[in-house]
Amino acid sequence: xxxxxxxxxxxxxxRGQEARLRCSPMKGHSHVYWYRQxxxxxxxxxxxxxxxxxxxxxxxPKERFSAEFPKEGPSILRIQQVVRGDxxxxxxxxxxxxxxxxxxxxxxxxxxxIL
Amino acid sequence: DQQVKQNSPSLSVQEGRISILNCDYTNSMFDYFLxxxxxxxxxxxxxxxxxxxxxxxxxxxxxxxLNKSAKHLSLHIVPSQPGDSAVYFCAxxxxxxxxFGQGTRLTINP
Numbered sequence: 374x375x376x377x378x379x380x381x382x383x384x385x386x387x388r389g390q391e392a393r394l395r396c397s398p399m400k401g402h403s404h405v406y407w408y409r410q411x412x413x414x415x416x417x418x419x420x421x422x423x424x425x426x427x428x429x430x431x432x433x434p435k436e437r438f439s440a441e442f443p444k445e446g447p448s449i450l451r452i453q454q455v456v457r458g459d460x461x462x463x464x465x466x467x468x469x470x471x472x473x474x475x476x477x478x479x480x481x482x483x484x485x486x487i488l
Numbered sequence: 489d490q491q492v493k494q495n496s497p498s499l500s501v502q503e504g505r506i507s508i509l510n511c512d513y514t515n516s517m518f519d520y521f522l523x524x525x526x527x528x529x530x531x532x533x534x535x536x537x538x539x540x541x542x543x544x545x546x547x548x549x550x551x552x553x554l555n556k557s558a559k560h561l562s563l564h565i566v567p568s569q570p571g572d573s574a575v576y577f578c579a580x581x582x583x584x585x586x587x588f589g590q591g592t593r594l595t596i597n598p
Binding site for chain 1: 520532
């Protein structure tokens with residue numbers, strides 16, 4: 374399966390714990406995007422990364438959230454000191470490098486539940 | 489500030505007929521528009537897209553129309569099939585990031 378891979382599919386955390394969500398882009402893609410979907414809403418952009426660089430983090434909450442896409446390994450979305458409002462589905466997407474107007478392809482998401 | 493709007497939360501269509509899903513946007517800087525289909529517990533699946541320099545793009549049963557002056561796009565599915573039942577999201581791209589509408593739940597009735 375050469376699609377976007379996200380893990381874990383489901384993650385349960387207690388308030389105050391940390392959540393780490395992982396995303397491996399499609400083969401040949403070096404652009405990664407994270408989106409969040411709250412119940413009954415559309416997906417909302419969080420952050421856009423290329424290898425070792427954050428390009429646009431305008432959708433990231435200012436505190437507790439961070440993202441990285443290291444030279445080796447998957448992209449990580451990290452949420453520190455989780456609160457109930459962080460419960461959502463988090464989707465990762467990827468697109469190829471250097472091509473204008475190419476669709477982003479999505480993984481199946483991580484469903485984060487905060488107890 | 490909802491830059492992309494899908495005003496119909498749900499749509500019910502008989503199998504074999506045409507399904508028309510609508511989407512409006514406000515930002516004239518968007519230059520690329522996409523439709524995604526989503527099943528429960530899965531990620532959005534790319535269906536079809538259109539560049540702002542075009543007004544129509546067709547792929548099999550799916551056609552997307554873009555009316556730039558009205559800032560409106562629509563997705564036509566014909567003929568509709570039971571497997572088309574899903575939530576459909578339109579999205580607009582500006583500066584590499586996608587802005588999504590709220591989605592329309594399409595139900596195809598036998």
